[in-house]
Amino acid sequence: MYMANPSFMNGVPELLILRTLDTGEMYGYELVQAIRARTNQAIRLGEGVVYPALHALEREGMLKSRRKLVNGRTRVYYALTRKGEKHLAGLVRHWQHITDAIGLAIGGTAHAAAML
Amino acid sequence: MYMANPSFMNGVPELLILRTLDTGEMYGYELVQAIRARTNQAIRLGEGVVYPALHALEREGMLKSRRKLVNGRTRVYYALTRKGEKHLAGLVRHWQHITDAIGLAIGGTAHAAAML
């Protein structure tokens, strides 16, 4: 029987979303641009990634939302729950662990890579 | 019309494989263990990931292979081509670029994450 495991590289959008919301309450559209800004435009998550992720994270109790009417437009603000903060801390640790490991593998004894 | 783009996070196994082969010719089974060793067991790519990747990379001209009979067992040794070396250099640059960006996003002004 085949039991799939998530790739060790998955969940980076989730990490970026939670980490960005950890700087303060934000709504989806704002989040999309904030992530671009925070990564110097290097990472550009689209709305098709962010909105479904927000809904899933709220369903899992990592986020809580409140609707707010601003200028006739409805905004849905998301904030971290205690659970979300703990989860974020774990994600950050995991990310650091694997990037350290990859950095180690990349940085080791080199041939062609030595002359970068 | 839907035209898929690879996720910005994909291709890490490819990077690890090429980078490890850049330390010298290696065969598949050896590579699997070498990657574990080089990452302090943090990343454990299985044969179901490595072998198909090796075949694809050879098809794309990134690797060249030669068969060798050792102790009655057949080993297929893979080595980087010039093209593979250039490709690797690009992958390393790209990896550094996005991990720098994520590090920036993670490291920025924090609330809960500040107390790690």
Next chain:
DNA sequence: AGCAAATACCTCTTGCAACAAGGTATATAT
């Protein structure tokens, strides 16, 4: 001698994350 584990190669099927595209609606700027 017999059996398990290690060595060494391989393919098949599946799950899911991330993505592009497109849809609705209001406000603002030209």
Next chain:
DNA sequence: ATATATACCTTGTTGCAAGAGGTATTTGCT
């Protein structure tokens, strides 16, 4: 008027990575 920006959303596609399993030889254990 018309386009762009704001603000929300869902749907369908694709391909990566993973697990599982298959073949065969050799080595180590008892």
